[in-house]
Amino acid sequence: MKALVLAGGHGTRLRPITNTSAKQLVPIANKPVLFYGLEALRDAGVREAGVIVGDTAAEVRAAVGDGSRFGLHVTYIPQHAPLGLAHCVLIARDFLGDDDFVVYLGDNFIVDGIAEFVGDFRRSRPDAGILLTKVPDPSGFGVAELDPAGRVVGVAEKPEHPVSDLAIVGVYLFTPRVHEAVRALTPSARGELEITDALRLLIDQGADVRSHVISGYWKDTGRVEDMLECNRMVLETAEHRLAGRVCGDTKVIGRVVVEEGAEVSRSHLVGPLVIGAGARVRDSYVGPFTSIGADCRLSDTEIEYSIVMERSVIRGVRRIQDSLVGKDVTVAPAEYAPKAHRLVLGDHSRVHLDR
Template identity: 65%
Template sequence: MKALVLAGGSGTRLRPITHTSSKQLVPVANKPILFYGLEAIAEAGITEVGVVVGSTAAEIQAAVGDGSAFGLRVTYIPQSEPLGLAHAVLIAQPFLGDDDFVMYLGDNFVMDGITDVVEEFRKDRRDAHILLTRVADPSAFGVAVTDADGRVTELAEKPRHPRSDLAVAGVYLFTPVVHDAVRAIRPSARGELEITDALQWMIDHRLAVHSTVITGYWKDTGNVTDMLEVNRTLLERVEPRVDGFVDDESEIIGRVRIEAGAEVRRSRIVGPAVIGAGSVVTDSYIGPSTSVAENCRITSTEIEYSIVLRDSSFDRIRRVEASLVGRNVKVTLAPRLPATHRLVIGDHGQVQLSS
């Protein structure tokens, strides 16, 4: 059995972060979201992985390499533009061959991994098996209708009037018959080959499409709100550890990990939180659900429920909450007089000012 990991796409909902970085490499709990998926695939006993890449291919390849760090053998599959999940299957056929495979969306997070569903698929070997999850707003997802035995009877992509609250999560398992389906369908109204259309083709041709409803935690980390929520959830599992330097005037409370090379001076860190290697926190407060990546400088600042990417700095900032801060960002206090704000903001940026 092989795996197909989708790591292309432009990440428009995470702009401006994704103007310069792959959305799959944005870290949660100081580890790229893509890495959690690769680890879940390895834990399921799959070693041959095809990674579909787009405009950020060089960055993905630099981070993942040949896959050996994860116990995998990785083959990169270029996709000229994001033309849909079924299109990714179509172009990956030479790699997939006649093998069964699991398709995993690289910006999705499944807390309990995929080992159980992979073992179930290997045992029963239906034509397709998909993960579903109950959501409050199914119209934003692919939506499935199932019978009492979990067999999928109908699928629709982002329907205006959903017939169930079961959204298709980002994990799909297929036998080679899916290649017939992706060749048979046509682009949707948005110009993409939809995997839901391919699955519906399989259903219409009396092929067995089954499902498992996720009872644990799942998130599509395509926007800032969900990214922060996944970060919070993962930090709650952090094992407390201090490998860096913490002076006697600092206070560390709860689940806090201070990485080797990090320094905390005259500061209060309340977990769950992670301070990355090489970062220096001075005269500051780092509150719950915050991850500070490598080589950051936090001085006389309060930060809570946020993600700060590497090489960024905050100097004398009173309060930062619910924020995703990119790489090499500098946040400083403006002069008190005149009362003005001086901003340099990239495309699609969002800024909230108290006055």
């Protein structure tokens, strides 16, 4: 079985972070979200992965390499524009050959992995399989309708009136039968080849399309709130480890990870949290559910429930929370009077200031 991993797209909901960075490489607990998916595929027994890349191809290639660090052999497949999930299957036809395959959206996060789902598919080998989860408002997702036996009898993309509360998670399994369905598709109203249309065509042809409802945690990490929540979930499982230098004048409470080469002094750390390799933290409070990236610099600052990406500097700030700070960012108070906010903001930025 092969994998088709989607690592293209524009990541519009994570702008301005994704103006200069791939959304799949935004870190959760200091590890890119894409890496969790690649590890899940490896743990499910997959060894060959085709990675769909777009405008951020160079960055994805640099991060993933040949895939050997994940136990995978990776082939990169360029997509000139984000034209839909089924379009990804279409352009990957030569790579996929006549093998069964799993489609995995690179910005999805599934705590328990997909090994059980893949194992069930291999044993029973239906024509297609989809992963589902119950959500309070399914209208923003692909939605599945099941018969009493759990087989899929209908699918709809972001329906105005959903027939169920079962959202389609960004993981799909197919036999080669899907290729004929994909070739028969025409673009949807939004100009894309929809994977739900391919599934609907298979159902109309009498194909065996089955489902697996997950009970564990799943997130599409397309929004800042989702990234922060995933960060919280992963940090909840962190094991206390102080590989870096934590000076005696620092108070440490709870599960705290300080990576090798990091240094913390005259500070207060309340876990779960992680401080990346080479980071420097002094005279600061770092609170729960916070990830500080490699080579960051924090001084005279309070921060919690936030993600700070590598090489960023935060000094003299009270107080940061519920925030996602990109790479090579500097956050500091203005150095002149009168008191004012001095901002340099990119397109699609969001700023919340105290009155």
